[in-house]
Amino acid sequence: MWLPMLIKRLNYTDMQKQGLQLTAEEIYSVNNSSLKDAIVQFGGFCTGEFVSPEGLLLTNHHCGYGSIQSHSTTEHDYLTDGFWATSKDQELPNEGLFVDILHHMDDVTGKVLEGIDNNTPEEQRQQLIAQRAQAIAQEASENGKYVTYVRDFFNGNEFYLFVYNRYTDVRLVGAPPSSIGKFGGDTDNWMWPRHTGDFSMFRVYTAPDGSAAEYSKENVPYKPKHHLPINIGDKEPGDFSMVFGFPGRTKRFMTSHGLKLEVNQLNKSRIKLREKKLGLWKEEMDKDDATRIKYASKYASTSNYYKYSIGQNEGIKRMRTIEGKLVDEDKFQAWANSSPELKSTYGNVLNDISDAYTTIEKYNLGAVYLNEAVLGTESMLMAYRLTPVYGALKSGNAAAAKKAAEDVKPRVDAFFKDYYKPVDQKVFATLMQSYYEDIAKDQQPAYFKDLVKKYKGNFEKLADYVYSNSIVVDAQKLNNFLSNPTQKVLDNDPAFQIVNAIIDNYRSNISPKLQESEAKLAKANRLYVAGLRLMNPDKVYYPDANSTIRLSYGSVQDYSPQDGVMYNYYTTLDGVMAKEDPNNEEFVVPAKLKQLYEAKDYGRYANSKGELVTDFITNNDITGGNSGSPVINGKGELIGLAFDGNWEAMTGDLVFDPDYKRCINMDSRYLLFLIDKYAGATNLINEMTIVDTDSPGAGDAAKAEAETPQAELLNAVLEEAKQNLQKGKDEFKITKEKGDVKVKLQVKD
Known part of the structure; x- marks a missing residue:
């Protein structure tokens, strides 16, 4: 790539x-x-x-x-x-x-990393990189004329600027x-x-x-x-x-430790949760055409990566990918230990990666279930979108709350156009039960655990309560709220309170622990990739994909x-x-x-x-x-x-x-x-440039087509002539004009 x-x-x-x-x-x-x-x-x-x-x-x-x-x-x-x-x-x-069309790209590694080395404290490094990348992108945008961003490559060892025209x-x-x-x-x-x-x-x-x-x-x-x-x-x-x-x-520089986490925790969880959701959707889609149309796109998207996770796990096992990574890591460690200079920089890299993943594995399931189970339920995702409104209301900023509510309004019609409450209620009951059973209890918010206790672990009854009392499952109630948002409504809304409690708990109790380990992992991964490239100077590496x-x-x-x-x-x-x-x-x-x-x-x-x-x-x-x-x-x-x-x-x-x-x-x-x-859409056929390899000079004509109006007109004339001959016509005239260029063709028997 x-x-x-x-x-x-x-x-x-x-x-x-x-x-x-x-x-x-x-x-x-x-x-x-x-x-x-x-x-x-x-x-x-x-x-x-x-x-x-x-x-x-x-x-x-x-x-x-x-x-x-x-x-x-x-x-x-x-x-x-x-x-x-x-x-x-x-x-x-x-x-x-x-659509975005690339205007140009530039290597800005020198500008981004100027004065930064391996001794720069990690927090300071990240702040400097973020500030510089933002400044570079902003300058390149020419006051908003272009869409611009700076992306890191080779795990933060290189940086490139991308400048796009957006239509x-x-x-x-x-x-x-x-x-x-x-x-x-x-x-x-x-x-x-x-x-x-x-x-x-x-x-x-x-x-x-x-x-x-x-x-x-x-x-x-x-x-x-x-x-x-x-x-x-x-x-x-x-x-x-x-x-x-x-x-x-892609994550092709990932070590064996990361692969183990992907296979044993992340993919297994995604497969389990998506399989449950897909089954409930499909059951309702098969009953009714209107529901089938509502959920067709959502089903296809979810199904695609459900199957992907299954295939990825099977492939890693078949290819013995983890075992291959361990061999590579042994070679890296031997190289890192081969001199005092290398050892001081690279000697502890793999140990640091292993330590980071140990902590990440302990808390990462909460992040997976937040995305797949909590926000993977449609009503919960809509409730989450009300978070900025709630924050403004709590701070007493009525104008900001009104603005945040206005920002949500355009989503409402689209949401309810493709929403079917009965199936979403079933998905909620199933996925929230999985969240309760699979996430460590000390990583769950008290509000949610108390609700489960109140309904004695009966998630169907809990779902009945939520879907009977929440504004986010009713278009009229939600629109009424957005027209006149009040904190009291959201304080009493069970769907919003569940989402708010889970996300607040994640941000305050889980995310900080993950961030510390992820920062340690980012530094170790950066050094690992830098070391690999230094260890193999004759090998040409390509960077991981990043959109x-x-x-x-x-x-x-x-x-x-x-x-x-x-x-x-x-x-x-x-x-x-x-x-x-x-x-x-x-x-x-x-x-x-x-x-x-x-x-x-x-x-x-x-x-x-x-x-x-x-x-x-x-x-x-x-x-x-x-x-x-x-x-x-x-x-x-x-x-x-x-x-x-x-x-x-x-x-x-x-x-x-x-x-x-x-x-x-x-x-x-x-x-x-x-x-x-x-389809009979000849109007579309006629505006495309179609080349037959077997035609003399076809490749040269196609190349010239992008360069001159004469060649473009010539191709169009020859294509129309070929169509006429295929239809049995043996006498015809064709004239094509573009600006001051004119191409004529006359065919006689």
């Missing part, structure tokens, strides 16, 4: 050997159009890419799922039926959705039905082979002058500096591939997950039909897709064998946040859309497995087939 600004120095030669045909500047440039200008961070949680000169954006279906769901009703069920805007005026705005008018353009976009559902999630059409389409808009602006009917489509041509040629094992995106977070833009390169690859089993590198529409089960919502196949399959009406999107490829795999390195990332060939053309990882490499956030790690991608041909043949 390489930083793109360092590609030229660290990776370019290796990338060329593997099949890259672009220059380093064509991948990352500050002053000229490059691949990085086509990549966006989508909503802060996924990746997207521009595929037309009119701001048309691709991402995964599961990344756009919340937006699709927000526009869905029982009358217009876009989750079930799909959605396609046949003109720009039909595209749907999405409040709160934004907040992002409209839904198209999405296939969930039977295509989520085909395989939870059963196939994290698995290969896959047959999922996991994509959705959006468009970014700006003010008429091209500047970022909130939604307005006067806004115009964004003109990206670069958009990706889409290649529909065949792929073969060994073909170069790179993934550009925003991987969320900043990264590039991964590799190739199209099949793999063998176990003895006697070989997985091919691609799947086809044949597999969709083989999996079809009309009685299982995860494997329903739309009637029109079956008709197209039976007629083999694939058009130009079939491969050289006449198959319609649905998905394929590469050995690129991805993790959460990479969803929606473009998979790009050596010429800079989009060949697929990354959407998942494979079960055998679920340890990816903690350790990279070069033998088993695979990136699961939707094929560009299936994507275009669904837009064109299935």
